[in-house]
Amino acid sequence: MSINSFGHMLRLTTWGESHGPAIGCVVDGCPPGLELDEPWVQRFLDARRPGTSKNVSPRQEPDRVRILSGTYEGRTTGTPIAMMIDNVDARSADYSNLPPRPGHADAAYDAKYGFRDPRGGGRASARETAMRVAGGAVARLVIPEVNIAAAVVEIGGEQDESRWEEMLDEARSGSDSLGAIIECVATGVPIGWGAPIYAKLDAELAAACMGINAVKGVEIGEGFAAGRARGSESMEAKKASGIDGGISTGKAIVVRVAFKPTSSIGIGGRHDPCVGIRGAPVVEAMVALVLADHKLLHRGQCG
């Protein structure tokens, strides 16, 4: 792991800023011969992009992906896969007089680096997550035996979906924002991916999801409920969960991810009223990247 990349065997490096000309990524370590084309990646990008409803950022980014390297005649060649997306609707002038936003990276970034890109969140904008989703689309090709599906299960502390629209309308009109919880389930993961220490599968999933912008909590399996349970009642103490001792058991792996409410409220620029609404494709991508990485690690170690 380095500052701008992720993974051991299947490595994702992303580049670009939210208000620069483009964003991109390089996926390194992908095996050759896998069917990969732009429509496959686009499908996942379309699920994440802004500008699609009143409940997400109004920034109009079509997020059209181009695959620049690493494929020939629709198949991966085993060489680095470079992908990029042009930024077409940044409107940086809207950000020229914004004060540092509490809860965003503005002040912390400035304090660390001594300067920053003041156009939007720069490198810290979740625009970067588009390239995680592109990388995740490649990772899925490495693990065709696995199904990964994430969905919003809670908005603003409310599990009843029928109330969400009204709550979001109220938050938006009051210049407020809402937190959300995403649940991601991975099925079909065979027994044996992960390691008993350090590269524990649950630890790596948690780190990958915690690294998504605005994520403030990650639970795997029973999560915090395990810390409140007795051994006689804990489901994971009674029977194997999706991950035991850092290694997959063959059962479903359940990851829950808490997104904080958007910090940019009542100021200029274009923002998501509830960032978690666009979080599901990003969580799926990070889970796919970790699982694909661990499949390759397992193959390297155990054949």
Ligand SMILES: Cc1cc2nc3c(=O)[nH]c(=O)nc-3n(C[C@H](O)[C@H](O)[C@H](O)COP(=O)(O)O)c2cc1C
């Ligand atoms: C899909 C997605 C969209 C986001 N949109 C916004 C936004 O419009 N405005 C904002 O202030 N933060 C937004 N965020 C959150 C910020 O990127 C995040 O709070 C910031 O990078 C600071 O990092 P931290 O919250 O992880 O500490 C978004 C996050 C995600 C995952």
Ligand SMILES: C=C(O[C@@H]1CC(C(=O)O)=C[C@@H](OP(=O)(O)O)[C@H]1O)C(=O)O
């Ligand atoms: C552009 C996207 O979302 C952005 C995420 C984001 C943030 O602060 O995270 C802030 C807003 O944009 P900007 O960087 O212009 O301030 C969102 O529109 C995207 O997801 O593609």
